[in-house]
Amino acid sequence: MLSNYLKIALRTLLRNKVYSFINIAGLAVGMAFAILIGLWVRYELSYDSFHKNGDRIAMIRKHNLFNHEKTTKIAVSLPVYDEIKTNYPEIKHVTRADWGNFHGLKVGESKFSKQGHFVDPDFLKMFDYPLIQGSIETVLKNPRSIVLTESAAKAMFKNADPIGKIVRVDNQHDMLVTGILKDIPKNSSLDFEFLMPFEFSIQSNEFYKSQRTNWRNNFLMVMVEVREGASMEAFSAKITNLIKIKTQNKKLGTLFAFPLNKWHLHNDFKDWINVGGRIDDVRLFGLIGLFVLFIACINFMNLSTARSEKRAREVGVRKAIGSQRKQLIWQFLCESLLVTFIAFIMSLVLIQLVLPLLKDFGFQHISFDFDNFPLILAALGVCIITGFLAGSYPAFYLSSYSVVNVLKGALTQGNKGSSPRKILVVTQFTFSIALIIGTIIIFKQIQYAKNRPLGYDPNNIISLGMTSDLLKNYQTLRQDLLNTNMVEAVCKSSSPPTAIWNQWDSFSWPGKDPNVVQIFSVIQTDFDYQKTLGMKMKAGRGFSREFATDSSAAIINEATLKIIGFKNPIGETIVLSDGDQDKKLRIIGVSENVVSQNPFSVVEPSITFFSADASGDISLRLKENVDVRKALKSIKTITNKYNPAYNFEYNFVDEEFGKKFKAEDQIGALAGIFSGLAIFISCLGLFGLAAYMAEQRTKEIGIRKVLGASILSLWTLLSKDFIKLVLLSCLIATPLAYWFMDSWLQKYSYHIEMGWWIFILASFSAVFITLVTVSYQAISAAMANPVKSLRTE
């Protein structure tokens, strides 16, 4: 029986090559992308899932109330660690960690720049980063030890055994290699190539030492693992008011434990509430993937039912020779399963072809492994479900024909089945148009942020980073750079132009509300900062060597001016309370709002003040029209001279700034791909339907032609119905897309307003694409010789 079904199915497919192609190609594309999205979703969901005790691990985070705004931060202060370690018996392990910076590692004369964390010995006991060599108990015990990942060790020591060897870190400290870790999985929130003991950074860093009892200065991460059976919620509740109890100051924020399984996908907070994060994208794209597949299924249903008259006779005959309806349903389901299976095989090929092209869109760690049995089974499951979904409607529809009607030839043509068909087409196009609208809005939003005035000129600025050697030799380095005649200006600052690393709440000024904690972004810098960045000033001037008093000067941005509210800010004073002493800062300039952090957010108030020991970054501006390659060569020679422990590394500030668009660019590109796909698959279906319709109405067209209808009027007649459906889809898609994209845009504090032209443009393009798709069939039907078409009846 089955072989009979399959035989029929195959022969039907071969007989109607165009329909078969449309069906199979549409389904294959839909399935390929559904599976790709599935792989991506699986990868995103797999983050941090390899930690055996993951459900007992959390990060200590902090809710703040600054500027009347409720924010949630990662950084906590140093005493939090000691407090939790000593006074909380429910905690099994606790570790501190820094942000994971790049450090210069030197082995003999070879230099490497590797990213690593300073952590406590508990780190390796709570997280599953297995050691290949060394013991978990001892590798981080000695403060002067370093643990490398396998590939870092391989790069640095080639084939020699690294254990017991010396690595010179930042050209300052000799560290002993005590352990080798397996490489960190790609789906790990924490990523690093080496670990060093946090205790070492305390011993070697005066600043850290001074912070042991300071609850106000938040600059590190603390992560905990609760004991088996202990409640994370209870612990989280217990530490809420820890800072208030310790400092008697209720303005310093509240603590809570943020579980590991939320780090990657649920990392967004709004008003202290965990509101989601990347999970929104995962859900959105998961949904879109299903929809694209559904659209392909709709094609299948539409084409099958549209062509049903052709199959109707077979249904009648089979019923007349003894088939039950159930058997017919199975026959058509088998047929659709066969089609989906062929499409499935094609989709697997398609996935292999497409995956490399998606590398830049967040798919670089995703692959389809043919030896992964559960994965194959799951994909096959998708195939079978698709087959049933796509085949169910035609199967029930076709098998419902009554023998008498069919065999009498009295089957009412088309109209009977055309209503559900119309609904399906409208569904398809509603979704496609909504996707087009979404894509346009995403692109407009990205463009809007890319084109926003930055308040400075990011072109031609090179950021060199900072090391202890460079800091020591800064003045001579600067002079040497300027002497090349290729460099316009050099400055050092507490953070590079594309970031702000400090946020302080210790400023006051006349008229400040004492009850509000007001936080400012802080940049410490020396002369020439304004010149190097090409910062645009609204009033006043930048720091200058000509004014001796500039060592206590500050530049504020417009956002700060708005908060402070001075009418004539130049010459006014704000006070920075720094430990026991107050420092008076005289405002010498007001700059435009410089977009240095998130280009999609409103610029935060910032204060830039002069500090001789600014030590985060060195930036330099190249002169206009210099040969960049030549300039880099000279800069490299000079930098290497003063920075012997490091390979020459640099960033172009405009490129660094461009990287801030990566996530949005990815979403934009994916949305573009999906709306393209959706419209392509929908048009495939429409093409098939139009072909069918032209065939159905051959006689009508012939009669109309004989009666004198023009080709134009026939073209209008045949296209009209489809255009109506697409216009209806536009009407439904517009409010849907508006509602959805409005909530998407709300994520960005700097965002566009949705103009009506976007919706009109999307509708117009949908109608246009429809016309193009349908016209081929409509015109060729209209041009056909009526004598021929009338004779066929």
Place this chain on the structure above:
Amino acid sequence: MIQLKNIFRWYNSGANRNFVLRDISLDIKEGEFVSIMGPSGSGKSTLLHLLGMMDEPNEGEYLFLDQSVLKIKEKQRSELYKKHIGFVFQAYHLIDELTVYENIETPLLYHGISSSERKSMVADILDRFNIVGKKDLFPNQLSGGQQQLVGIARAIITNPKLILADEPTGNLNSKQGEEIMELFKTLNAEGVTIIQVTHSEKNAEYGSRIINLLDGRIEKV
């Protein structure tokens, strides 16, 4: 074998009832060869469809092998049909995607007959109808007469007691038609009951009884 009692069949069009069959009562015994005649629109085909259980009357009673067809369940009725009735169509109605062999085999599939048995049954009938050489051809490669031969082969392969034929020679030339009628005669001689609808007096003569329909009524028996 067949008893129809006071059968009415009508269609509602607006407030009116259009009667297709009016008060038909009929007895057909096993082994008969009945021809139903009448002008277009007299209800011949509808009557045949009723007999073939593809359509239901609005009123009346239908006994087939002493079972009340209209009172038993859909499933039993379709079993009854499957087991005892073969249908032959004017337009042959072979399945275009299947070969001659496969077309003839299909009813056996629905009867759940094993593969080896199917093979020998189809081989027998191909042999009997002299179409062994055509078994791998598709319907559109055959002449009308040959297609109808396949149609009949398909109808009788399950050894039905009753063959219903709806103008079986309507699309054939007279020579092909004669052959088909001869075949029916032979089948009838072997004990198969045959009811055919026909326009042709000549073909009607092959039967043992003629029923004339006019405007849905039986003219004379």
